Amino acid sequence: MSTAIGKDDRKKKRTLVLRPSSRAVNISGSHGFNQSTKHTTSILGSSSRRSFSLGAGSKVLDKSTVQTPRQAVRVFDEEDNDVTPQPLYQADPGSVQAKASRFFLDEISGGSTSDQTITSASFSMPFSRSVLGSSRFSSQSTIESINEEMEDTFPKRDMPVNLPDVQGKRVAVKEQVTENMLNAVIDIYLSETDCISLLDIPSTSVSVEADNADTITERNKQYAEICKNMVGNEKYVDRSIQTLNDALKHKQVQSDSIVMVDAGTFVSTWEMYDTVSGPEPDESVSDSETKKADIPEAAVDSSRAAEKSVSMGSTTSTGSVTSSMKDVEAFGNSLNAEADLQLIMLSERFQQNLLATERSIVGNVFQPKLAAYRQLLVLDNPDRSLNSEAVEQKTEGSENSPALEYLWTFSCELSRGRSVSSMTWNKKNPDLLAVGYGDSESSDQKPGLVCCWSLKNPTWPERFFHCDSAVTTLDFSTNNPSHLAVGMHNGTIAIYNVQSQNNQTDVINSSECPNKHMDPVWQLKWTLEELSLTGEDKVESLYSVAADGRVSKWFVSDTGLDCTDVMKLKRIHDGKLKAAGNKTEKKTESVVSALTPGLCFDFHPTDSNIYLVGTWEGLIHKCSCSNSQQFMETYKKHFCPVSCIAWCPLSPSLFLSCSSDWTIQLWKQDQFAPVLGFTSTQKAVCDIKWSPKWATVFGVVNVGQLEIWDLKSSIMDPLIVESAVPPVNMKCLLFASHTDCLVVGDSVGQVTVYLLKNMRIGKGSQADVLEAVIQSATSRF
Amino acid sequence: MPTNYAEVEETLRRIQSQKGVQGIVIVNSEGIPIKTTLDNSSTVQYAGLIHQLVMKARSTVRDIDPQNDLTFLRIRSKKNEIMIAPDKDYFLIVIQNPSD
Numbered sequence: 055m056s057t058a059i060g061k062d063d064r065k066k067k068r069t070l071v072l073r074p075s076s077r078a079v080n081i082s083g084s085h086g087f088n089q090s091t092k093h094t095t096s097i098l099g100s101s102s103r104r105s106f107s108l109g110a111g112s113k114v115l116d117k118s119t120v121q122t123p124r125q126a127v128r129v130f131d132e133e134d135n136d137v138t139p140q141p142l143y144q145a146d147p148g149s150v151q152a153k154a155s156r157f158f159l160d161e162i163s164g165g166s167t168s169d170q171t172i173t174s175a176s177f178s179m180p181f182s183r184s185v186l187g188s189s190r191f192s193s194q195s196t197i198e199s200i201n202e203e204m205e206d207t208f209p210k211r212d213m214p215v216n217l218p219d220v221q222g223k224r225v226a227v228k229e230q231v232t233e234n235m236l237n238a239v240i241d242i243y244l245s246e247t248d249c250i251s252l253l254d255i256p257s258t259s260v261s262v263e264a265d266n267a268d269t270i271t272e273r274n275k276q277y278a279e280i281c282k283n284m285v286g287n288e289k290y291v292d293r294s295i296q297t298l299n300d301a302l303k304h305k306q307v308q309s310d311s312i313v314m315v316d317a318g319t320f321v322s323t324w325e326m327y328d329t330v331s332g333p334e335p336d337e338s339v340s341d342s343e344t345k346k347a348d349i350p351e352a353a354v355d356s357s358r359a360a361e362k363s364v365s366m367g368s369t370t371s372t373g374s375v376t377s378s379m380k381d382v383e384a385f386g387n388s389l390n391a392e393a394d395l396q397l398i399m400l401s402e403r404f405q406q407n408l409l410a411t412e413r414s415i416v417g418n419v420f421q422p423k424l425a426a427y428r429q430l431l432v433l434d435n436p437d438r439s440l441n442s443e444a445v446e447q448k449t450e451g452s453e454n455s456p457a458l459e460y461l462w463t464f465s466c467e468l469s470r471g472r473s474v475s476s477m478t479w480n481k482k483n484p485d486l487l488a489v490g491y492g493d494s495e496s497s498d499q500k501p502g503l504v505c506c507w508s509l510k511n512p513t514w515p516e517r518f519f520h521c522d523s524a525v526t527t528l529d530f531s532t533n534n535p536s537h538l539a540v541g542m543h544n545g546t547i548a549i550y551n552v553q554s555q556n557n558q559t560d561v562i563n564s565s566e567c568p569n570k571h572m573d574p575v576w577q578l579k580w581t582l583e584e585l586s587l588t589g590e591d592k593v594e595s596l597y598s599v600a601a602d603g604r605v606s607k608w609f610v611s612d613t614g615l616d617c618t619d620v621m622k623l624k625r626i627h628d629g630k631l632k633a634a635g636n637k638t639e640k641k642t643e644s645v646v647s648a649l650t651p652g653l654c655f656d657f658h659p660t661d662s663n664i665y666l667v668g669t670w671e672g673l674i675h676k677c678s679c680s681n682s683q684q685f686m687e688t689y690k691k692h693f694c695p696v697s698c699i700a701w702c703p704l705s706p707s708l709f710l711s712c713s714s715d716w717t718i719q720l721w722k723q724d725q726f727a728p729v730l731g732f733t734s735t736q737k738a739v740c741d742i743k744w745s746p747k748w749a750t751v752f753g754v755v756n757v758g759q760l761e762i763w764d765l766k767s768s769i770m771d772p773l774i775v776e777s778a779v780p781p782v783n784m785k786c787l788l789f790a791s792h793t794d795c796l797v798v799g800d801s802v803g804q805v806t807v808y809l810l811k812n813m814r815i816g817k818g819s820q821a822d823v824l825e826a827v828i829q830s831a832t833s834r835f
Numbered sequence: 836m837p838t839n840y841a842e843v844e845e846t847l848r849r850i851q852s853q854k855g856v857q858g859i860v861i862v863n864s865e866g867i868p869i870k871t872t873l874d875n876s877s878t879v880q881y882a883g884l885i886h887q888l889v890m891k892a893r894s895t896v897r898d899i900d901p902q903n904d905l906t907f908l909r910i911r912s913k914k915n916e917i918m919i920a921p922d923k924d925y926f927l928i929v930i931q932n933p934s935d
Contacts, residue, residue, distance in 0.1 A: 324897030395869040398861065398925045399843045407920035407927050408846050410907055412853075414918050418933035419854045514849055 413510045420512060423461045426809055427509070427795055456812045458762070458776050461795065464489070464507045464805040466514050472503060474799025476527045477788045482535035484791050485509040486516075488552075489805055492524025494543055494574060500524065504540055506552050507805070517552050531580045533594040537561070541575030541598060547608065547615060549596075564608070564615040573601030576653050581662045583679075597657075599667060603649025605677070621677050623669055625650040626688070656699045660706055668696030674711055676723075691719050691728050698742045704749040705821040708828075714738035718754060720828075729828055734761055734772055741786045743796075748813065749820030750827055753796055755787045760798055762810065765827045776808070850929060857915060860928040862886065869925075881917075885928055889921045 129138045260270050284290045398404050417424065425432045464487070472491035480486035485508055492502035502525035505515035523544040531537040536553040547570070548563035564570045577599050582592040596608040597620065606617035625648050651670040658664040664686070667675045672692035675685040694715035702708040707723040716736050719728035737756040745751040750765040754772070758780075761772035778784050783801040790796060794810040851859055851872060858873035862882045871878040893905040908919040915932040 322894055322898055324894070324901040327897075327901030392869070394863045394924070395861070396840070398863070398869070400840060401924075403922055404925065404927070405843060405846075407907075407922065408843070408850070411918055411920055411927060411929050412846065412850050414907075414909065415850060415853050415856060415929060415931050415933075418916060418931060421933070513853065 412514075416511045416513055420462060423807075424509065426459065427461055427790075427793055427807065429793055454812050454814075456762075456764070456773055456810065456814070458760075458774050459809040459811050461807040461809050462512050463807070464505075464512050464515075464797075465803060466505075468503060468515070468518055469505060469803035472500070472803040473801040474785050474803060474805060475525055476786055477797060477799055477805065478528045478530055479788065479791065480530045480535060481532045486552075487788075487797065487805070488528050488530060488538055489799060490525030490528045490540060491803060492521075492526060492543060493801075494524055494526055502542060504528065504538070504550065506538070519550055521548065522546065526574050526576055527578045529578045529580050529596075531594060531596075532582060533580075533592070539578050539580065539596055541578045541600075543574045545571035545573055545575055545600060545602075547571070547575055547578065547596075547598060549615070562610060562614055564617070566614040567616050569606070569617050569619075570615075571598065571600035571602055571604065571606070573651065575600045576651070577655055579655070579657060581657050583662050597655070597665075599652035599655045601651035601653075601670075603651055605652060605655065605665075605667060607679075620679055620682050621667070621675075621685075622682075623650050623652045623667060623675070624648075625671065626673065651695075653695055654698050656701050656709070658706065659701050659703050666699050666701070666709060666711075668699045668711060668713075670695045672696055672713060672715070674699060674721075687726070689721055689726060689728075691731075692717065694738075697738070697740055700742055700744050700752075702744050702749065702824070703746055704744075705824050708824070710742055710744065710752060712739035712742040712754065716756075718742060722828075730765075730769060730831055732763065732769065734775075735759065740784070743787055743789055745789050745796075746791050747789075747794070747820075749824040751813065753787050753789065755784045755798065757783050760784055760787065760808075764813070765831075766823060769827070769831055774810075853931070855915075855932045855934070857930040857932055859930075860926075862926045862928065864924050873930075881928055881930075882926075885917070885919055885926060889919060889926060893921065 127138070128136060131137050260267055264270075422432045469489075469491055473493040474489055475492045475494060476490045478488050480488065487507045487509075489505050489507060490502065491505070493500065502521040502523055504519045504521060504525055506517040508516045519540075521540060521542055523542040523546065525540055526543055527541040529539050531539065536551050538550045538552050540548050540550060542548070546563055546565050549561050551561045575598050579597050580594050581597060582594050597605060598608065598617075599605045603623040603625075604619050605621040605623070607620050608615050608617045610616075652667050653670060655665050655667040658666075663679045665677055665679070667677060669675070672690070672694055674689040674692075674696060676687040676689070677685050689711075692711065692713040692715055694713045696711055696713045699709060699711045702710070708729075709721050709723070710718060711721065711728075712718045716733055716738065718732040718739055720730040720732070721728045732754075734754075735756055735758070737758055739754060739756045741755040743753050745753065748764075751773075752763050754761040754763060758778055760776040760778070762774040764773040767773055778800060781802075782804075784798050785801055786799045788797045794813070795807055796810065797805055797807050799805045847859060850856060858871065858877070860868050860873060860878050860881055861870040862868050862885075866882055866886050868878045868882045873881070888910075889905070889908060892908055896903050896905045905921055908921065910917040910919075915930055918929045918931065920927040
C-alpha cells in the first residue's frame with residue numbers, strides 16, 4: 055500500500071483517462087480503475103481525503119489523451135517472474151448488466167473537492183471489484199453508470215461486466231413505463247429470507263419456570279456449597295495467574311452518522327383549538343407531503359455527513375446517491391404544482407374568492423360613483439395629485455340647478471349590440487337589476503338575453519340567461535324574490551330562478567300551455583292580491599298582457615304554467631263617427647269583435663283589483679279582475695298606440711299615459727278627459743315612469759332623449775333633458791327606489807345610471823303638492 | 836357547484852383587464868407561485884412576503900377567537916392596493932392601482 059501512496063503523492067494532479075481499448079492502465083494515477091483483470095497495484099485505497107468524481111466529463115473522454123494500446127498489465131520482479139497479483143474476484147461473464155440511472159454519472163461528485171484531485175475519468179471498461187473491496191463503496195453505482203456511459207458513447211463491445219453481488223446504495227432504475235405495464239397485473243411474491251443471526255449472546259439467567267430450572271438450581275446450590283467449603287479447605291489452593299494481553303490493534307469502524315434535527319414549534323391558541331376539535335380530513339394528505347419534503351432533506355444531510363466522516367481506511371464517499379434523489383424530488387414537485395393549479399381553480403372556495411376579489415377591485419374602480427349612488431359624501435383620493443381638471447370640475451358642480459349626473463353604465467360583451475327592452479329591480483334586494491335584451495322591432499329575431507346586474511359589479515352580470523326569443527318584459531316576484539318572470543316576443547312566458555348559480559334554464563315556462571299567447575307578451579306583472587279581508591294572505595299572481603289582445607292570469611299547474619283570461623280586449627269602433635260616413639258600417643259595432651293588441655297595463659297601487667290597460671288603438675281601459683267581460687271605463691285621447699301607463703304611487707287617483715303620438719297625458723281616475731297633456735318633442739314616447747320620491751316628478755324616454763319633468767316648476771317643458779348620442783336610442787327607464795338615481799336602457803345594450811342632483815323639491819305632502827299644481831294648472835283654462 | 840375551468844379562466848381574465856390591475860398571483864400552500872401575471876422576481880417576492888403576512892394575520896384573528904378565520908385581507912398603500920384571498924390550499928393575490 056505504501057508504494058501506492060508514494061506514487062499518489064508524486065502524481066497528484068494527473069488526470070486519468072481510460073479508454074476501452076487501452077488495457078494498459080495509467081497506474082500512477084491516483085484513482086485508477088484497472089480495466090484488465092490483472093492488476094498491478096491496488097490503487098484505490100489511498101483516496102482517503104479525495105473524493106472521487108466522475109463528471110459528465112465522461113464526455114471529456116473525447117478530448118482525452120492518447121489511446122494506449124490494449125495490453126494486459128503484468129508485473130515482473132527482478133527475476134522476471136510473473137508476480138502479477140491475481141484478482142480476488144472473478145467476474146462472471148454472463149452476469150446481467152443492470153442499467154443504472156444516468157443521474158449517477160452526473161452526480162458522483164463527492165462533495166468538497168477543494169484540495170483534491172478530480173479525476174475525470176470515464177471508465178468504459180468494467181473494473182474488478184477486487185480493487186475496490188470496501189463495502190461502503192458506492193461506485194458500484196459508478197460501475198453501472200459507467201457501463202451505461204460506455205454503451206452510449208462507444209460502439210457496443212462484447213464486454214463482460216464485473217458486477218458485484220452485493221450492491222451498495224442503489225437507486226431504482228428508471229425505465230419507460232407504458233400504459234400496458236401500468237395496467238398489467240404483477241405478481242409479487244413475498245418470502246421470508248433465512249434467518250441471519252447477527253448477535254447471539256445466550257442469557258445467563260434462566261426463568262424459574264423453565265424446564266431445566268430445577269437442574270440449574272441444583273447446580274447453583276452445589277456451587278454455593280463448594281464456595282462455602284473452599285474457605286479453609288485443603289483441597290482448594292489459591293493461586294495467581296497472569297493473563298497475557300494481546301497486542302492492541304486499532305480498528306476503525308465507520309457508521310452512518312446519526313442525523314439529528316432540531317424541531318420546535320410555537321403553539322398558539324387556535325392550534326390548540328384545532329387539535330382539540332379534531333383533525334380535518336385533509337391532514338393526512340398534508341402529512342404525507344411534509345414527509346416527502348423531509349426525506350430529501352435527510353438525504354442531503356447524510357451525504358454531507360458522509361463526506362465529513364470519510365476516514366483513512368475507507369474508500370470513496372457517497373454523495374452521489376442522495377443528490378440524485380434530490381433531483382427526482384424537484385422534478386416531482388413541479389408536476390405537483392400544475393396539478394395543484396387545476397384542483398385549486400376548480401374548487402368552489404376559489405371561485406367564491408374570485409368573486410369577492412373581483413367585487414373589491416371593481417369597488418375600488420367605481421368607488422366615487424357608487425358613493426354618489428348611495429348619497430354618501432364623495433371623498434377625494436388624498437393621494438392622488440390634484441390636476442387642473444379636477445379643479446375645474448369642482449367649479450362646475452357648484453351650480454345648483456337640477457341636473458343629471460352620469461354615474462356609470464352597465465355593459466359587457468354579452469350585452470353589446472342588443473337592444474334593452476325592459477328593466478326591473480329586485481323586490482328584496484334593491485341593488486339587483488334585471489335587464490331584458492331583445493329587439494322587438496327588427497325583423498330578424500335574435501335570441502334574447504336576460505342579465506341580472508348587481509351594483510357591486512357593473513362590468514359583468516351576476517347571472518345571465520339566454521332565451522329563445524327576444525325578451526320584451528321582465529318582473530321580479532315579491533313573494534319569491536328570486537323568481538324572475540320573463541315575457542318574450544314569441545309569446546312564451548318563463549320563470550327563472552336567479553338564485554342558483556348554474557341553472558341556465560328556466561324553472562317553468564308556458565310553452566306547453568294550450569292557452570299561451572301566440573303574440574309578443576308586452577307586459578308582465580306580479581301582483582299581490584288579498585284573499586281575505588284581513589289582508590293576511592297575500593297571494594301573488596302573474597298577469598300578462600299580450601299582442602293577441604288578452605290579459606291573462608297565470609298559475610302553476612301540473613303541466614307547467616297555465617292561464618286564464620282575465621280580459622279580452624275587444625276592438626271598439628266609435629260607432630257614431632263611422633255611421634255618419636258610411637251606411638254599410640252601421641252594423642259593424644256588434645260584428646267587429648276582434649281583439650286589439652294590449653301594449654301595457656298597470657295595477658292600481660292600493661287596490662289590486664283594478665288595472666288599466668293601454669291598447670293599440672290608443673284607448674285606455676280601466677278594468678277589474680272580477681269582471682272579465684266589460685271594461686269599467688275607457689279613456690280616449692290618444693290616437694296612436696299607448697306605449698306605457700303608470701299610476702302615480704304617491705297620489706292614487708292619478709295616472710300618466712304616453713303614446714307614439716308624441717304626447718303624454720295626465721289623467722284623473724274619474725275624469726274621462728285628461729287633466730294635463732305634455733309634449734316636448736315630435737317623437738314617439740317610449741316609456742314613462744313616476745319618481746317614487748317626488749310626486750310632481752316623472753321621467754320620460756322618447757326616442758332621442760331622456761326628459762325629467764317637474765310639474766311644480768313647469769308644465770310646458772321638461773326640467774332636464776338629456777340627449778342621446780344619435781345612433782343610440784334610449785328605450786326604457788326606471789327609477790331607483792332608495793336613491794335619487796334612475797337607470798336608462800338604450801338600443802346598444804347599455805344601461806346607464808344617472809343621479810338626479812339638486813332637485814329642489816319642497817317639503818310637504820307630495821300628493822298635496824301635485825294636487826295643488828294640477829289645480830292651478832287647470833284653473834287657468 | 837363548481838363551474839368549469841373555462842369560466843374560471845374567463846373570470847381571471849376579466850379581473851386582469853379591470854382598470855388598474857397590475858397583476859394576479861396564485862400561490863399554493865407551499866409558497867410556490869403556480870400562476871402569475873407578473874414578472875418572476877416580483878412574483879417570488881410577493882409570494883414570500885405575503886405568505887408571512889397572511890400567517891400572521893390569520894394567527895391574530897384566530898387567537899382572538901379560534902372559531903373565526905381569515906377570509907380576506909386588503910392592504911391599501913400609497914401607490915396601490917394588495918388584495919389577498921387566503922385559503923387552506925392557496926393564496927390569491929391581486930395588486931391594483933385604482934387611481935390609474
